[in-house]
Amino acid sequence: MKRSAGWICLCVLLLALSAVLPTGCANIIPPSGGAKDTIAPVLLQSTPRDSTRHFTANRIVLNFDEYVTLDNYIENVIVSPYQKKPPQIDAKLRTITIKLKDSLEANTTYTINFGNAIKDVNEGNIAKQFKYVFTTGDTIDNGAISGRVQLAATGKIDTTLLVVLHNNLNDTAIHKLPPRYYAKLDGKGRFQFTNLPQGRFNMYVIPNDYNKRMDDSTKLFAFMDSSVTISAPHPNLVLYAFQEFVEKPRTSSNSQANANAKKKTEDKRLKFTTSLSAGNQDLLGNIEFIFNRKLKTFDSSKIILADTNNVPVKNVRYLWDTSLTKITLIHPWPEDTEFKLLLQKDAISDSADVSLLKGDTIRFRTKKESEYASMRLRFSGLDTAKHPVLQIVQGDKVIDSMPITKKEMFWPKYHPGEYFLRILLDDNNNGTWDPGHFWEGKKQQPELVFPADPAKVNLRTIFDSEWDVKIQYDLPPDAPKAAPKAPGNKSTAPSSNKGKPGRRN
Structure with a gap:
């Protein structure tokens, strides 16, 4: 009997070990975390229940099917009608508790819209625009x-x-x-x-x-x-x-005092800078002279634009800005040409009769035409009765603006880059955007600006860029689209093989 009992115990022990120990041919599979949770929290119960009539409570409890959290509820949650004292809202585990702090009006429907405030704890799935509604009267307003x-x-x-x-x-x-x-x-x-x-x-x-x-x-x-x-x-x-008025920058007393102190210690010499970039002049622009103080006198005969042999160039004119700190030189620039600017020291003086310290010679070269693109725009949907104005925008700045009076416009030279096209409906036909009026005198809506279609164009050097532009008189339902790569919106060479990309001759 003892021997039989021993054999039985040994068999049981071997069976137990075989069940626990892995075999040599078994596949080892790592534990799986399961599919990612993409489902937003679901409301299981609310007390009082949603859409309650004759509501008298000051505390609302919302129970969800998973752990939830609140994301900046003070900013996201809107209680309507507006309450002077906002509610206190807390999230704990699966429960959100709302404590009303303001009194409720009789026979009034209230909504508590959480916007995007409610999220689950694990994955941050949002219960978008979750809303709780109740009324202190008989019916829910709809x-x-x-x-x-x-x-x-x-x-x-x-x-x-x-x-x-x-x-x-x-x-x-x-x-x-x-x-x-x-x-x-x-x-x-x-x-x-x-x-x-x-x-x-x-x-x-x-x-x-x-x-x-x-x-x-x-x-x-x-x-x-x-x-x-x-x-x-x-x-x-x-x-x-719209902004009816643009706020002017404020000058603090400290900054004014600093400006006065700086004025006492500043360099008394008359100085200037120019708009030339690394010794190059833009074919589409003018040369600007910016001075450090207001000017009193300016003798244009003593600022000479000359060729490399010091021969004065014809067809030159100057503009003196109303700020009295800027002089603009205007000339139809030929491409890839060297020039000299000869400035005599007494050509300019400031309000203190201070002239330039000495005369100066500025050498520069104009850019090549190959550094520019060309642009042709063909418009559809043109209604000249609405006084449409084309705005060409780069960044946040309108760099070009012109009335659209015909179905096609062409620029033989334009700076390469990415631009946005907008259409201004110029009601008063003054060429600029005008804000609305509400606070003073007669009410008036602002003039409107809409993105063109395409809203974005990309100009490349050497290439002729052509675009079919649809004038829109309303905001499209989606964000402005980038210019599609399609027939009619292309870069081409001006040759008999129109439509094939190529270099300009």
């Missing part, structure tokens, strides 16, 4: 209105702006009172109000400041010409934001 906001001067979008609704229809309300409702813009400049009561509102666009009021006419602002009625259907509304 009025809605939507639209978009565009910057009038550029056709661009500023997503930091707010759209506000005032039920006080007096124009001074935007200045004196907080809004009844407000909404943020999405990445495409769109806004939407929901759960609004029936009635009339004035609609404005303002910066996202703490007091939600328009208290400075140098800030971006937009307004509707008339109030909007929530009970009536509306087309997609568009508001055009």
Whole structure:
């Protein structure tokens, strides 16, 4: 019996070891973490429940299906109608708790829109535009209105702006009172109000400041010409934001004192710089002389543009800027040519009768035509009654602006680079963009600027660039598109084989 018992124990031990120890031919597979979580948090329960009627609570609890966190809820969460005392909102594990700090109005529908504030803890998936709704009355208001906001001067979008609704229809309300409702813009400049009561509102666009009021006419602002009625259907509304006045840079007392001190110790000599770049002159530009002080006298006969043999060049004229600190030399420059500028010391003097320390000779060469591109634009959708003006933009600066009076425009020489094309609707036909007016006198909407189609062109040296440009009189639903590589938008050589890329002769 003892021997049998021993054999049984030995067999059990061997079976146990075979189950635990790996065999030589087994595949070792590392543990898998599973698929990445891409699902946003889902609400399981709310107390009181969403869309509650006759709401009287001051505390709301939201339970989700996973751990959640709040991303800058003070900035992201919007309570409508506007409350002077914002709620306190906390997130812990799977629960978000809202504690209302302000009193609630009778028979009023409230919405708490979290925007993009609610995220899951693990992957940061956003519960986009999550909203909790309740009413202190019998019914949930279902009025809605939507639209978009565009910057009038550029056709661009500023997503930091707010759209506000005032039920006080007096124009001074935007200045004196907080809004009844407000909404943020999405990445495409769109806004939407929901759960609004029936009635009339004035609609404005303002910066996202703490007091939600328009208290400075140098800030971006937009307004509707008339109030909007929530009970009536509306087309997609568009508001055009503008700065009525441009803020002037302020000079502090310290900076003024520093300027006065610098003035006492500055060099008394009359000096200047020129616009020449590394001894080269742009064929499309003029030569500018910038002086360190205002000038009193200027004798153009003592500033001579000459060839390399010191022979004066004809067809030269000068402009003296109204600031009295800049003189411009204008001449039709030939390509790849050497010149001299001969300046006599008494050609110029400042208000203290100080002249140049000595005469000067400045040598330079004009650029070659091969350093430039050419550009031809063919326009479709042209309506000259709208006074369209072509704006050519580089960076944030309008470097060229001209009325579009014909279907084709050509520049034989243009600086190579990337440019944006915009169309200004020049209502008063003065050639420049004019802002709107709201604060003083008659109300007037700003003049509008829209991106052309294509909105972007790229000019290369040596090549002739041709573009078919569609004039748009509205903001496209998506961001301005880069110029497509398609027939009609091409770089070509001016030859009988039009359409084949090549060098200019």
